[in-house]
Amino acid sequence: MLTNMENTSAESPNRIDRRAAIKWMGAVVAAATVSDNLLGATKEPGAKAIAGAGKIIGTDPVLNKTYTTPQGMKDVGYVGNVPSVDFAGPTPEALKHLGLA
Amino acid sequence: MAIISEKDLQPIYDVIVVGSGAGGGQSAYTLTMNGVKVLMLEAGRNYDPVTETPMFQIPSQMPLRGMGTREKPFGFTDATVDGGWEVPNEPYTQASADPKTHFKWWRPRMLGGRTNHWGRISLRNGPYDFKPYSRDGLGFDWPISYEDVAPYYDKVEMLVGVYGSNEGLENTPDSPNGTLLPPPKARAGELFVKKHIAKHGLPVIPIHRAVLSTRQDHVNFPARLHPNNPKAQKIIAKAMQERAACFWATDCGRGCSIKANYQSTTVHLPPALATGNLDILCNAHAREVTVGADGKATGIIYIDKVTGQERAVKAKAVILAASSGETARIMLNSKSNRFPNGIANGSGLVGKYIMDTVGGRLGGTVPAFENLPVHNEEGAGTHVYIPWWLYKEASKLGFARGYHIEFGTGRRMPGMGTGGASPGYGKSYKEEVRQKYGSGIGFSGRGEMIPNENSFCELDPTTKDKWGIPVLRFHWKWSDHELKQAEHMEQTFHMIIETIGGKPGKMSKTKEEAIEAPGSIIHEVGGAIMGADKAKSVTNQWNQCWEVPNLLLNDGSAFCSNADKNPTLTIMALAWRASDHLVEEMRKGNL
Numbered sequence: 208m209l210t211n212m213e214n215t216s217a218e219s220p221n222r223i224d225r226r227a228a229i230k231w232m233g234a235v236v237a238a239a240t241v242s243d244n245l246l247g248a249t250k251e252p253g254a255k256a257i258a259g260a261g262k263i264i265g266t267d268p269v270l271n272k273t274y275t276t277p278q279g280m281k282d283v284g285y286v287g288n289v290p291s292v293d294f295a296g297p298t299p300e301a302l303k304h305l306g307l308a
Numbered sequence: 309m310a311i312i313s314e315k316d317l318q319p320i321y322d323v324i325v326v327g328s329g330a331g332g333g334q335s336a337y338t339l340t341m342n343g344v345k346v347l348m349l350e351a352g353r354n355y356d357p358v359t360e361t362p363m364f365q366i367p368s369q370m371p372l373r374g375m376g377t378r379e380k381p382f383g384f385t386d387a388t389v390d391g392g393w394e395v396p397n398e399p400y401t402q403a404s405a406d407p408k409t410h411f412k413w414w415r416p417r418m419l420g421g422r423t424n425h426w427g428r429i430s431l432r433n434g435p436y437d438f439k440p441y442s443r444d445g446l447g448f449d450w451p452i453s454y455e456d457v458a459p460y461y462d463k464v465e466m467l468v469g470v471y472g473s474n475e476g477l478e479n480t481p482d483s484p485n486g487t488l489l490p491p492p493k494a495r496a497g498e499l500f501v502k503k504h505i506a507k508h509g510l511p512v513i514p515i516h517r518a519v520l521s522t523r524q525d526h527v528n529f530p531a532r533l534h535p536n537n538p539k540a541q542k543i544i545a546k547a548m549q550e551r552a553a554c555f556w557a558t559d560c561g562r563g564c565s566i567k568a569n570y571q572s573t574t575v576h577l578p579p580a581l582a583t584g585n586l587d588i589l590c591n592a593h594a595r596e597v598t599v600g601a602d603g604k605a606t607g608i609i610y611i612d613k614v615t616g617q618e619r620a621v622k623a624k625a626v627i628l629a630a631s632s633g634e635t636a637r638i639m640l641n642s643k644s645n646r647f648p649n650g651i652a653n654g655s656g657l658v659g660k661y662i663m664d665t666v667g668g669r670l671g672g673t674v675p676a677f678e679n680l681p682v683h684n685e686e687g688a689g690t691h692v693y694i695p696w697w698l699y700k701e702a703s704k705l706g707f708a709r710g711y712h713i714e715f716g717t718g719r720r721m722p723g724m725g726t727g728g729a730s731p732g733y734g735k736s737y738k739e740e741v742r743q744k745y746g747s748g749i750g751f752s753g754r755g756e757m758i759p760n761e762n763s764f765c766e767l768d769p770t771t772k773d774k775w776g777i778p779v780l781r782f783h784w785k786w787s788d789h790e791l792k793q794a795e796h797m798e799q800t801f802h803m804i805i806e807t808i809g810g811k812p813g814k815m816s817k818t819k820e821e822a823i824e825a826p827g828s829i830i831h832e833v834g835g836a837i838m839g840a841d842k843a844k845s846v847t848n849q850w851n852q853c854w855e856v857p858n859l860l861l862n863d864g865s866a867f868c869s870n871a872d873k874n875p876t877l878t879i880m881a882l883a884w885r886a887s888d889h890l891v892e893e894m895r896k897g898n899l
Contacts, residue, residue, distance in 0.1 A: 274722035274741070275367035275374070282738065283745045285722055287686030288364055290555035294688070296493030300681035305500045 310581060311354055311588045314612060317621060318587065321347040322894070324608050324623040326594045326638065329421025331629030331863035333572030333580075334464070334880040338887035340585035341540040344894070347621060348586060349610055351593040351630070352390050352417030357424065357574050360389065361563035366721065373724045387424035387563035387571075391417035397774035400633075401781040408820065411662070411765075411782035412827035413633055419590060420573035421631065422830065423876070425561045428518040428569055429690065429714070430470045431873035432461050434479030436699075440758075440869050444708045446789070447758045448661075448868040451840040451849040454481065460881035462487050466529045467544070468570040468880070469551070471688075472516030480695045486528075489521045492556070495685050497677055497717025497749060498692045504808045510800075515693040515714070518570035518877075519560065524548040539583070547579040554688050559721075569688075592619075595777050596642040597626055597651050597859060604899070605651070605859040611775045618775075625858040625890060625899055629883065632662065632865035633765060636835040637780050640767045652853035657846050658836050659765045659780075663870040665831035666711060666755035666790045667824030668797030674810035677717065677747040685718035685746070696872055707792035711755030711872045713800070719746035749810060753797030756872045757790050759834055763826075784826045794823035831875050833864030851886035858899040862886050 273279045302308040322345040325332045332348060339346050362385045367374040370384040380386055381393060395415050402410045416422055435454040440447050462484055464470075471489040474482035491514035494502065502512035526548035530541035551574070552566040560569045567574040580586045591613040598620065600606045607622035628635040636659045642651035650658050696710030727741040762785035767778040798815055805812040816822035839845025842854035847866045853859045862883040864875050871878075893899050 272368070272373050272724055274726040274745075275724055277366070277368070279726075280366070280722055283722060283726070283742055284682040285719060285745075286682055286684045287719070287721055288366065288557050289684070290557050291684070292555070294492040294556040295684065297496035297499065297685075298681060298683045301496045301683055302499070304680055305496055305676060307496070307499050307503060 310586075311590065314589065314619065316587070317347070317589065318345070319622065321345050321587070321621070321623040323347075323625045323627060323890070324349065324621060325627045325629060325862075326608060327421060327629035327631065327634070327863060328419050328577065328588070329416075329423045329572050329629065329631070329863070330876045330879045331883045332627070333420070333423065333576030334883035335627050335629055335860075335862045335887045336586055337467075337576045337580045338884050339891065340580045340583040341534060341537065341543070342891045343583075344585060344891060346580075346586050347623065348588045349592040349594055349608060349621075350419050350421075350588065350590045351613070351634075352419065352421075352590065354588075354590045355389055355419040355424065355573055357387070357420075357563035357571055358565050358567070361387070361565040363558045363562065363565055367723050375724050382425065382561065385559065385562045387561060388416050389418050391415045398779070399771060399773065400779050401768045401771050403781050403783045409782075409784045410826065411664075411763075411784045412825055413780070413782070413832070414827065414830045415631065415634070419588070420571050420577070423570065423572040424563055426830075426876060427689065427874065428560055429693075429874045430465070430468075430472075430516045430518045430570075430877040431712070432481045432483075432516075433457070433871045433873050433878050434481050436479045437869065437871035437873065440709070440756075444702070446708050448837065448839065450868055451838060451845075456849075457878070457881050457885065460885045461877065463533055463884060464877060464880045466524070466533055468518045468575050469520040469524050470516050470518050470877075471514070471521040473514040475511070475513045477511065477513070477695055478699050486525070488516065489524075491515075492521055492687055492691050494692050495687065495718045496680060497674070498715075500674075500676065501715065501717070501749075501804065501808055502692070505804055508803070508807065510694050510697050510713075510804070512692050512694055515690050516877075517688065517690060519688050520551060520553045520568045521688070523553045524551065543579045543582045547575075547582065550578070551575070556684075556687050560689050593775070594628075594630060594638050595775070596638060597628070598622075599642070599644050599646060599651060599856070603646055603856065605856055611777070616775065625860070625894070627860045627862050627887075627890075628865070629861075629863040632832050632835045632863055632867075633780055635861055635863055635865040636662075636765055637767070639836065641778060647855075652846060652855040652859055654855050655843060655846060657844070660761075661759035661834045661837050661868070662763050662765055662782075662832065663757045663759055663834045663867070664827050665829040665870060665872070665874075666753070666757050666793050666797075667829040668711075668753040668755070668794040668801075668822050669751060669824070670798050670801035670805070670813055670815070671748060671750040672801075672805035672810040672812040673744070673747050674717075674749050674805070674808055675747065676809055677749070678743050680719065680746055682719070686720060687718075690714055690716070705792075705796065707789040707796065708758060709756035709789065709793070709872070711753045711793060711797055713751055713753055713797075715749060715751045717746075717749045749805065749808075751801040751804065753794070753801070754829065754831075754872055754874065755790070755793045755797065757870050758787060759837070759869065760785065760787050765835065786823060786826070791819040791823055795819035798822045831864075831870065833867035833870050833875050836861050836865040837868035838866040839868060850889040851882060852889075857893075860886055860890060
């Protein structure tokens with residue numbers, strides 16, 4: 208398991224909740240909030256797990272930024288950040304995938 | 309007239325507006341369009357979203373990959389280029405050491421204030437929201453009703469450009485035909501939630517946001533906005549044509565260089581400047597309102613933040629729209645023989661009844677969203693929401709008032725932390741990330757706080773800022789209504805996530821844990837409430853201070869309730885209404 212989404216934001220579900228970042232403030236938290244082995248797996252209350260998160264992240268800085276690069280975005284299938292005249296909405300394939308077609 | 313330096317100041321203006329955000333921007337717009345000569349004072353620096361917005365940059369192009377820091381809590385690209393929770397040299401204090409009573413005060417120091425980074429969610433208060441005391445005996449009724457404000461909601465929606473739809477739901481007002489712009493389509497995950505939670509009675513409908521989904525009707529809107537004012541019509545028609553429609557990419561919170569979203573700096577101030585009636589002075593931090601022998605406001609004393617020198621400017625009327633906390637602070641610091649406890653504070657209510665929005669949240673992962681066929685889900689921030697749906701159940705809930713739900717899904721731009729950290733490499737890891745990317749869902753509740761005696765600000769008796777100005781000291785206490793509401797939010801989110809087959813995140817252990825910290829939703833209002841009785845309020849229904857009729861409070865400070873609807877649209881509607889009334893009173897010679 209790799210994503211603990213409990214601090215997912217309504218506005219940007221793939222990123223940290225901006226307001227969650229406020230709560231603990233700082234870069235370490237941003238990465239920690241989406242990582243199972245820092246929060247979810249420890250079963251510790253959020254703030255307590257966060258207190259020790261810096262060390263863990265400090266040993267593992269490369270992995271967390273993988274998907275912030277053009278290569279990473281391509282790998283994961285992110286196709287946004289391009290201008291378009293209209294917002295097309297979900298494709299027929301996506302609707303079908305969700306049983307909405 | 310333009311963005312000026314101190315040497316260009318006129319000896320006297322018709323009106324000084326302190327603050328340049330939603331309230332100040334709207335006030336300056338309405339006044340200058342009516343030929344009133346205005347000086348706007350902004351405590352922060354000049355800011356131009358057209359040239360300063362990082363539109364398409366991705367996290368790998370940013371320091372720390374765009375992550376939040378103490379100085380930039382909303383991330384590197386947040387439009388707030390100066391100011392935040394902490395402003396160097398400008399402290400504020402807390403009355404108690406208990407963190408639960410601490411109020412976090414967001415203070416942008418830049419032209420346009422909070423309008424640069426806000427969520428653009430633009431919901432009208434409904435008829436109930438203006439008469440809450442009459443409905444449940446708590447808090448205060450406004451001295452105005454929905455019908456008084458509705459024409460100004462119409463105008464603001466046309467002026468700033470708001471997408472959304474009319475759904476005819478209880479206490480969720482419709483707009484007149486042709487006022488709203490068409491809403492963007494719902495995303496796949498949003499439609500999935502809508503389908504599965506209908507059986508629980510939760511409606512998922514298009515949200516209203518101040519973003520141009522299409523270009524504005526520059527032919528018909530100007531005459532509806534400014535009847536019998538050809539000059540104003542011409543100016544706003546031109547300004548509307550200078551705004552592009554949204555191109556469905558880039559985060560609105562960074563600002564918008566194509567002017568597709570509403571920021572005071574791109575929507576209110578350019579046409580106001582084009583009238584030739586507006587001077588804007590930046591880095592001018594208002595310290596106090598000056599008073600004449602007749603008890604009327606005569607102008608402002610401000611600190612030039614570049615030189616540190618104190619200056620005075622004069623006007624026939626003063627509008628404070630500095631953000632409710634800063635407005636209260638200026639008033640409390642405006643002491644004179646006539647007003648020993650601060651200007652227009654005979655009631656002792658300046659600084660009292662401050663409110664934020666009740667916030668709660670829960671996220672989860674949804675297996676059904678895994679491996680969703682690749683398509684562009686970026687769009688324009690929030691597209692749909694769930695308005696409060698339990699008006700009929702109010703007596704059974706154990707708390708008063710309600711909340712709406714904002715939620716997010718989709719294959720949005722990855723950031724730091726996407727993919728987690730474990731196992732962290734190899735083929736299977738990458739495949740798992742591909743599978744699970746986009747499967748998250750996040751819910752946020754935004755609910756009504758009832759004003760209470762224990763949540764207020766006052767001047768700190770000892771602490772001063774860099775310029776020697778006494779600072780605010782905050783007191784805060786949630787009532788059980790807010791705490792239970794936050795608990796209810798979390799339970800609802802948990803129910804929704806389970807209903808769609810997802811795995812919810814961890815629930816809070818107590819309701820105190822479920823509620824977001826005071827001030828963290830940045831919907832700070834109150835502190836100088838309006839009312840029908842001058843002994844029990846600071847302003848009348850026209851945002852005029854009872855004791856000083858040429859002093860208006862056109863930001864959120866005059867709010868006497870804080871509905872679940874995000875406050876900005878109502879701030880603008882009331883600022884327009886108050887400014888219209890001010891123009892009328894000036895014409896009649898009543899000030």
